[in-house]
Amino acid sequence: MRRRFRGPRFAFAYFAVVLAVAGALVAAVALRIAGDALERPGVDEFYAQPPDAADGDPGGLVKSEALLGAPLASSAWRIMYRSTxxxxxxxxxxxxxxxxxxxxxxxxxxxxxxxHPTTGSARDCAPSYGFDPFVGIEGLRWLLLRGYAVVATDYTGMGTDGPDSYLVGGTAGANMLDAVRAARELLGAQASDRVILWGHSQGGQAALFAAERAADYAPELDIRAVAVAAPAADLLGLMSAHLDDISGVTIGSYAFQAFADTYGDSVPGVQLDSILTPEAIAILPEMNELCLLSNIDRLHEIGEPVVGRFTTSDPTTTPPWSELLAENSAGSVAFDAPLFVAQGLDDALVVPADTTGFVAHERAQGMSVRYDQIPFATHATVAYLALPGMLEWLSRVTGD
Structure with a gap:
């Protein structure tokens, strides 16, 4: 049937709607920027811990503050909470x-x-501390439109004082589960016990460990689905792929320090000089203070001279580091929730073959896994390009 042109009145009405929507979006962006600008002068006060902050059950809310620049048609808060x-x-x-x-x-x-994916490991690299705390939550608008509440952890050691925890799976998994507990305390009857875990890269590892730990660590939560994009699931594979490039230096700087902080007192041989060269140890303090996205040039400037001379031996075959990389790789425990995995075929950081191997491993454990391999998607774009498939899958497996 031939489409009829409805004339200037229809055209005017159409463009009026477009302009109204555009105006609302501009106003929302302006409100967010204005809200963030108003909050910045006192933002550091929020991240200072009260003397008794760590006293209490994991997931307990220490404090919260409303954010003035919340996304359109939503309310938002910064939170501080307890974890392990x-x-x-x-x-x-x-x-x-x-x-x-x-x-x-x-x-x-x-x-x-x-x-969240890697932003760094220092306090200032915490997403909630950023000028726009929402910009990095991939798919946030679509999740809110579906009526979900969203909670985003910064991870231990970021935002407020704590040990470095980069790629320490057990810590990140607990942080995600306890963030849900804290959100439920904050929101009261608005939040159910139904939970979806969603993460990208480093956050994919965190989501997988949260799923693996949930039954024992947070049995009151009903994990309905787990979705990950280019997850750092296989740390042995990830480190092996980048032993001799700048990604390996950056990841290694964050991770080896975190492993030393976490396991140095309990695992013999976990000292930095047992795996890193003197040149690597010399640059570590500055590397670990630099946030990934805002300091990429400086990271390259100080990291590239030690490429190929970062480690004293291959950490993927050198105990105890090889054991720690294996321990912090996902897949040791199956979980009941359905799993969605997205992988970009042009991803140069998380190698597609490693993700394919992880998916095969999970399926061999009897898990229900949907695997979307996305042509042309890179490590940076895969989470956004995975959203249509992930949201369709969520509707099917959760009924939401």
Whole structure:
């Protein structure tokens, strides 16, 4: 049937709607920028821990503050809450909670716990501390439109004081689960016990460890689905692929320090000089203070001279580092929730073959896994390009 042109009145109405929507978006962006600008002068006060901050049960809310520049049609808060390390030591963690406006569905909103990709390991690299704490939550707008509440942890050692925890799976997994607990305390009846775990890269590892630990660590939570994009699931493969490039220097700087902080007192031989060269140890303090996205040029400037001379031996075959890389690789425990894995075929950081091997391993454990391999997707773009498939899959497996 031939489409009829409806004339200038229709055209005017159409463009009026477009302009109204555009105006609302501009206003929302302006409000967010204005809100962030107003909050910046006092932002450091929030990240200072009260003397008794770590006293209490994991997931307990220490404090919260409303964010003035929340995304369109939503409310948001910074939170500080209690969690644990991989060894069970108490820590204090920060993060962000976002909830859409509108009626709460019967039984409360499903909570999506977001695990962010690598931003660095220093305090200032925490997403919640950034000028726009929401920009890095991939798929946030679509998740809010579905009525989900979203909580995003910064991970231990970022935002507020704590040990470095980069790629320490047990710590990151606990941080994600305890973030859900803290969000539920904050939101009350708005938040249900239904949880979706969603993470990219480093956050994919965190989401997988959260899923593997949930039954024992947080049995009150109902993990409905787990979705990951280019997950750092196989640390042996990840490190092996980048032993002699700048990615290996950057990842290694963050990770070896975190492993030393976490396991140095409990695992013999976990000292930095047992795996890193003197040149590597010399640059470590500055490398670990630099945030990935805002300091990429400086990271390359100080890291590239030690490429090929970063480690004294291959950490993927040198105990105890090889054992720690294996211990912090996902897949040791199967979980009941369905799993979605997305991998970009042009990803130069997380090698597609490693993700394919991980998926095969999970399926061999009897898990339900959907695997989307996305042509042309890089490590940076894969989470966004995976969203249509991931959201369709979520509707099917959760009924949301």
């Amino acid at each position: 390390t991989a060894d069970g030591d108490p820590v204090v963690v920060t993060g962000t909670v976002v909830v859409p406006w509108g009626p709460t569905p019967p039984g409360g909103r499903t909570v999506v716990a977001w695990g």
